[in-house]
Amino acid sequence: MALPHRGYLGQNAPVSRVNRATAAQSLSVSLTVGAYGIAFGAASVAAGSCLLSLLTFTGASQFAVVGVLGAGGSALSGIATATLLGVRNTLYGLRMAPVLNVRGIKKIFAAQLTIDESTGVALSQEHLGVREARQGFWLTGIGVYIFWNLFTLAGALGAQAMGNPAAWGLDAAVPAAFLGLLWPRLTNKSERLLAVAACALALAMTPYFVPGVPIIATALLAVIFGLRARIWR
């Protein structure tokens, strides 16, 4: 049986290297978002924060549940609020599943790592190819998991010197990072219009709905835009 042709010094060997730009993007996002974990670590009792970062691993839900219970809410209302904020991860999973194409134990890990950040980086790398999109997902998912948990631990152990994330500009760095991921992806007019409409709808709903709902509701805009594109084509 003939061996696959590898060429001189194996240059023709299957390339499995990590794209440097993808790795850099993943690291930037992981560090920025991970650093916010300090604030979460300090937001509740130490063991509670650490357990939530390890198991729940979806920042908005974590802040919500400790917020509700900290304000004297019941376990049920805490779980309900947090769960509502986690619904968008289902929609991210729908988008990422065909890209990742994994099953078994890998699917379990992929699911746990399916969050705003991993999805955002995967989509920002998709124009480079499906391999880069996958690398972006895994590197960012694992990177955020590591940094988010380390910084949660630091915050829980009383790294109060870091104190308020606003003092470090982290409160603006996180939305700026998501914007930076999204911006180059908005390649046509209809996508730009969708982005602006989603911002407007979420802000308009914010004062009247519980947290989580205004963001998920914008999925309806995506449905409308998706159907319209078909009708008008």
Added chain:
Amino acid sequence: MEINLIEPFWLAVIGTSLFAFLLKILGHSIPKKWLSNPRALKINSLIPIALLSALVAVQSFTQDSRIVADQRLAGVGVAVMALILRAPFPVVVISAAATSAALFHIG
């Protein structure tokens, strides 16, 4: 330290984690054929764009269900300028953080 599951706090921690994972795995478990027609593919590709845009708006403009304009807005505004100037990603993030932090300390 003892973790008592009957206590509301620990019940909430475990319940939140359980539901968070169920929601995540659900998205990965929808049969592929449900998503394979062109309309579903189009919608599926647009949904994260809508959600992440909304996330940026909510993180930049809201505080406890209120619309506010504070140092974050200036930081994100600088990020927009950096993006228009095609600055590299870390520059976008760091310029936003520096602007917001500077205003926080002045304000």
